[in-house]
Amino acid sequence: MNQQYILRAENISKSFPGVKALDNVQISIERGKVHAVLGENGAGKSTLMKILIGMLTPDSGEIYYKGERIKFTSVHDAIKTGLSMIHQELLPFPELSIAENIFMGNEPTSKFLGWINQKEMNKSAALLMNKLGAKVSVTKAMKELSIAEMQMAEIAKAISNKAEIIIMDEPTSALSNREVDILFGIIEELKQQGIAIIYISHKLDEILRISDTITIMRDGKHITTCDKSELDHDQLIALIVGRELSSIFDKKEINPGEVVLSVKGLTGAKFKAINFNVRSGEMVGIAGLMGSGRTEIVNAIYGLEKILKGEIIVKGKKVKIRSPRDAIKNSIGLVSEDRKKFGLVLTSTVKHNITISSLRKCSNGPFLNLKKENQIVDEQIQKLSIKTSSPDQIVNFLSGGNQQKIVISKVLLNDADIIIFDEPTRGIDIGAKSEIYRLMTQLVKDGKAIILISSELTEILGMSDRILVIHEGAIKVELSKAEATQELIMKHAMA
Numbered sequence: 012m013n014q015q016y017i018l019r020a021e022n023i024s025k026s027f028p029g030v031k032a033l034d035n036v037q038i039s040i041e042r043g044k045v046h047a048v049l050g051e052n053g054a055g056k057s058t059l060m061k062i063l064i065g066m067l068t069p070d071s072g073e074i075y076y077k078g079e080r081i082k083f084t085s086v087h088d089a090i091k092t093g094l095s096m097i098h099q100e101l102l103p104f105p106e107l108s109i110a111e112n113i114f115m116g117n118e119p120t121s122k123f124l125g126w127i128n129q130k131e132m133n134k135s136a137a138l139l140m141n142k143l144g145a146k147v148s149v150t151k152a153m154k155e156l157s158i159a160e161m162q163m164a165e166i167a168k169a170i171s172n173k174a175e176i177i178i179m180d181e182p183t184s185a186l187s188n189r190e191v192d193i194l195f196g197i198i199e200e201l202k203q204q205g206i207a208i209i210y211i212s213h214k215l216d217e218i219l220r221i222s223d224t225i226t227i228m229r230d231g232k233h234i235t236t237c238d239k240s241e242l243d244h245d246q247l248i249a250l251i252v253g254r255e256l257s258s259i260f261d262k263k264e265i266n267p268g269e270v271v272l273s274v275k276g277l278t279g280a281k282f283k284a285i286n287f288n289v290r291s292g293e294m295v296g297i298a299g300l301m302g303s304g305r306t307e308i309v310n311a312i313y314g315l316e317k318i319l320k321g322e323i324i325v326k327g328k329k330v331k332i333r334s335p336r337d338a339i340k341n342s343i344g345l346v347s348e349d350r351k352k353f354g355l356v357l358t359s360t361v362k363h364n365i366t367i368s369s370l371r372k373c374s375n376g377p378f379l380n381l382k383k384e385n386q387i388v389d390e391q392i393q394k395l396s397i398k399t400s401s402p403d404q405i406v407n408f409l410s411g412g413n414q415q416k417i418v419i420s421k422v423l424l425n426d427a428d429i430i431i432f433d434e435p436t437r438g439i440d441i442g443a444k445s446e447i448y449r450l451m452t453q454l455v456k457d458g459k460a461i462i463l464i465s466s467e468l469t470e471i472l473g474m475s476d477r478i479l480v481i482h483e484g485a486i487k488v489e490l491s492k493a494e495a496t497q498e499l500i501m502k503h504a505m506a
Contacts, residue, residue: 016075017042017207018063018094018176023072025058032058033069036233038226040176045198045208047218047239049251050228051468056211059228060178063209064096065089095169096178101161105154110136112153113168139167143197159190166197177201178209181302183217195221213300215247215505227251248501260448260473264492267293267476270327271460272343272429274312277321281307282484285321289429294451294461296475298468298500304484305464306348309431312462313338313345325429339368344427346418348434348464354418355406362388362402364417369424391420395450412443419450430454433464448474468497480504 018040025033033055040046050056061067063074065083074081076092083089086096103112110133111118119131136149145163153161162182169177183191198208198221212218218225218239225242227234227250234250242250267290277285282304289295299305310316312323314334323330325341332338338345347353355364365388366373373384388402395416399409406414415435422430432451436444451474455461465471471478478490480503487503 015041017077019075021073023062023069025062025069032231034231040207040209042207043202043205044223045210045221047210047222047225049225051251054228055231056228064094064178090172093175095172095174097165097182099181101165103153103161106152108150108152109164110149112164113171139170143167144193159186176207180211213505215244248498265292265455267291268458273324275322277311278319279307279311279316285486287479289460289462291458291460292455293476294455294463294474296471296478297462297464297481298471298478299481299504303481305481306433309433309462309464313343313431339425342426342428344422344425345431346422346433346435350414350418355414357407359406360403361399361406361417364406365391365420368421395420411439412446415439415447429460431462468500482506
C-alpha cells in the first residue's frame, strides 16, 4: 500500500433496486491536500461519500486507512477513526449552544462525579472557534447563527474529533463571497496541519482555486483523477458531461403556436428579473445547478413561492397567482420534483390519487358519481399506460414510473394547457423514462406548452425546443436547440 495516501478506496461498487450507483470506483486521498470530486447530479459522488463515512456499506471493494484495511459499520466508527463530513444540508441541534453542538457525544466531564464540565466545554469550544476566526459566543444557540457560522461550528466539531480527513459537500452553496474567502483561508490552515479535505462542488472556479487533485465521476464510474494543473475550465466541463445523447428521445421539431405564457420581470427571494415566453406546442427547458433558483421560479408561477415583483400573463391576460388554486384556474399544472411529498397521497388508491383534485368532473352537483369516477380513471389508466393491478391498488406499491404517470394524469384532468415538469424522471428506470418522454412529446403535439426542469443535461437537450440557463437566480443565456451543447450549458451554469 502506498503510504503517501491516508485513505484509499478500491473497486467500490454499490447497487440499489434497479440502479447501479457505483461501478468499481477508486479514489486515493493524500494528507494535507484538497481532493475535489466532480460530476453531474447522479454521478455517484454522494453514494461514494456515504460509503467512506460509514453511512452505507459497499457491495464490493476495499477501503484502506493509513495502510490498514478497514470496514466501517457506522458513522461513529468513521469519526473515531479520523473521518468527518460536513453535509450540504447542515443538521445542527438548533436549541443547543455552539459548544454543546461541537462536543455532542464527546463532552468533557468532571473528574469525580462524571457530570458534563460546562466551563471546560465552553473554554475548549471558544479556543476552536477563535482558531477558525469565528467571532461569536459559544453559548449562543445554533438557531441564531448564519449558515457560515454554523459551518464554522461543524468544522470545529470535526477538529475536536481529531479528524484527519474532512469531507465538505457543497460548503459554499449558501455563502457570500466574503464568507467563501474566510472558508478557503481555513481550508489552507487545515492543509498546513496535514488534514486532508475531500471537496465536492459544482462551482468550477472554486475547484480550480482550492483543489490540488481532481477526480471526475460519471454515471457511477471513475472517469479520471488528475492534478489540478493538468486541467482547465473547458476540459473539466467536457470530462463531467462527456456522453452522447441517448436514443430514448423521440422529440421531433414542431411549429409552435401562439404565446400562452409570458413572465415579465418576475422577482422573488431567490430569483430576479426573470423574462421568458412559452408557446403552445413548445417545450422550454430550464437548466441550472441545484440551488440556482430554477425550481423557485416555476414554483412562483404555480403559486408556491411569493412573487415580489413582476407579471405573469396567461393567454394574453395579466393574472394574479397567489396559490396553486389560482394557477389551476389559469390552466397551469405542476408535476413536482418530489412526487411522494407533493404529488401523491401514498396511502391512498390509484383512483383517488387521479381524481383528488378534479372531483367536480366526477360529480352530479354536490354528490360524487362513482360510475363516472370509475370511467374517468379507467380512461386515464389506459391513456397513460399506468401499470396497476386495479384502480383500487395503493399507490405506494407502484413503481416510480407509474407513480409519476398518476401525477401527470392528475394534472391533465385539471385541463392544464401549461404544464411544468420539474425533474420528471428522477428516480425512475430507463424504460419508464422513455414512456414519460413519449407522453411529454405527445402533449406538445396536442398543443400543450411545457416547461421542463431537469438536472440531466441529456434530458434537457433531448427534449427541449429552447433552453434557458439559470445561474444564481437569473437567466444567464437562452439557447436554441441547434446551438445548445452540454459543454455550453455547463459553461453558463457554472460561470
